Amino acid sequence: MPKVRVHNVTVSLDGFMAGPNQRLDAPFGDGVGWGDELHAWFVGAMEDLAAGKGGTDVEYFARGDRNIGATIMGRNMFGPQRGAWEDESWQGWWGDNPPYHHDVFVHTHHPRPTLEMAGGTTFHFTDESPDQVLGRAFAAADGKDVRIGGGAATIRQYLSAGLIDELHLAVAPMLIGRGERLLDDLGAGIDGYRVSELVGSSTVTHAVLVRR
Amino acid sequence: MPKVRVHNVTVSLDGFMAGPNQRLDAPFGDGVGWGDELHAWFVGAMEDLAAGKGGTDVEYFARGDRNIGATIMGRNMFGPQRGAWEDESWQGWWGDNPPYHHDVFVHTHHPRPTLEMAGGTTFHFTDESPDQVLGRAFAAADGKDVRIGGGAATIRQYLSAGLIDELHLAVAPMLIGRGERLLDDLGAGIDGYRVSELVGSSTVTHAVLVRR
Numbered sequence: 001m002p003k004v005r006v007h008n009v010t011v012s013l014d015g016f017m018a019g020p021n022q023r024l025d026a027p028f029g030d031g032v033g034w035g036d037e038l039h040a041w042f043v044g045a046m047e048d049l050a051a052g053k054g055g056t057d058v059e060y061f062a063r064g065d066r067n068i069g070a071t072i073m074g075r076n077m078f079g080p081q082r083g084a085w086e087d088e089s090w091q092g093w094w095g096d097n098p099p100y101h102h103d104v105f106v107h108t109h110h111p112r113p114t115l116e117m118a119g120g121t122t123f124h125f126t127d128e129s130p131d132q133v134l135g136r137a138f139a140a141a142d143g144k145d146v147r148i149g150g151g152a153a154t155i156r157q158y159l160s161a162g163l164i165d166e167l168h169l170a171v172a173p174m175l176i177g178r179g180e181r182l183l184d185d186l187g188a189g190i191d192g193y194r195v196s197e198l199v200g201s202s203t204v205t206h207a208v209l210v211r212r
Numbered sequence: 213m214p215k216v217r218v219h220n221v222t223v224s225l226d227g228f229m230a231g232p233n234q235r236l237d238a239p240f241g242d243g244v245g246w247g248d249e250l251h252a253w254f255v256g257a258m259e260d261l262a263a264g265k266g267g268t269d270v271e272y273f274a275r276g277d278r279n280i281g282a283t284i285m286g287r288n289m290f291g292p293q294r295g296a297w298e299d300e301s302w303q304g305w306w307g308d309n310p311p312y313h314h315d316v317f318v319h320t321h322h323p324r325p326t327l328e329m330a331g332g333t334t335f336h337f338t339d340e341s342p343d344q345v346l347g348r349a350f351a352a353a354d355g356k357d358v359r360i361g362g363g364a365a366t367i368r369q370y371l372s373a374g375l376i377d378e379l380h381l382a383v384a385p386m387l388i389g390r391g392e393r394l395l396d397d398l399g400a401g402i403d404g405y406r407v408s409e410l411v412g413s414s415t416v417t418h419a420v421l422v423r424r
Contacts, residue, residue, distance in 0.1 A: 013383075013395070013407050013410070013419055013421075014227065014395035014396070014402070015226065015227050015395070050230070120390070132303075138298070162282060165423035171410075173404070173409075173410035174407055175395070175402055175405055175406065175407060175421070177398060177402040177403060183225070183226035183227070183387070184226070186389060188389055190226070190389035193223050193387055194386070194387065195385035195386055195387060197385075198225070198383070198385035198412065198416070198417060199412060200410065200411060200413075200417055201412075201413015204410070205383070205410060205412055205417040207225055207385070209225075209387070
């Protein structure tokens, strides 16, 4: 049966995915730059993979793209705007040819027309429930798995509802101190999960959560 | 110069040192038993050390006892009672000969007479400030370092005041979901620290925080 998976989510040692005040010129909030300390392992794994190198980080990183047929994300992961769209010219952080190459469902209270990008990525904007969106994503994935891309709030929403089968996170050797936490306020939902892997590399510690 | 150190603090992957409702028959709260999943690495390291074996866990574990001349702990680490002492027959969790063998300062709003135990451990009960208690502990340590034993609230209090020089924690492959978090609500205090070590063993991930 196809699964719902989350991969390559990086958190600080104190559990944060981002600092406070996420915005256009600081997508990961105050004090956290893309490619900095928090995501250095990710950038390194991308480069190593491209260079044909292996290693623990590369193995975990590469798992994230295997057998994925559709992606779900929150509106904040799609872009920095909040509330009603001021205009619809924003097409995501990823340029003309986003690295998805499949259907991407964006949770938003402010739907807008479907956006077809180069390379096979199509962004759908929806205010349906996670259950409903998951149904559409499984249909689009056509037998493959569905990935929840993020951000923290969206992952938490699916996790607390018990809708995620597998969640891979990387714990980075830094402290953020405040902002958006991943494993927080999950209610009884968290009781349905256990840690199946905890593996240190030279850069981070990889952990995998699966259902009990 | 002598240091203030914390060692062998175990947290779950989601950052908790204990579950909710800590009490006499559940010192680590609901769902967390001593020696269970959370502390299995610690029990294993104690046994390995006693058997003369080495390894990553043993190395981190053994650091905790080196060059320590006094210990500070919170009242909740000394015992399960809250509020005024119903009687003073409680002498800690550790039996007649506690494993400290030096002066131990217990933060409490309800001071009681000093308690001299076998083996050189003396419990002092005080409602002084962390700064004042630290002064007494350094005097008692006579040139050696001072250890903050726990629990979470006491470590957080010293950490947010910037009074800790080195904090070793072990992240265990389990989820607790709710209860007492270690690295939380530290205010600007946390900004004074960085992660100097992040090392996976076969059982846990060891991390060390030091001043920036």
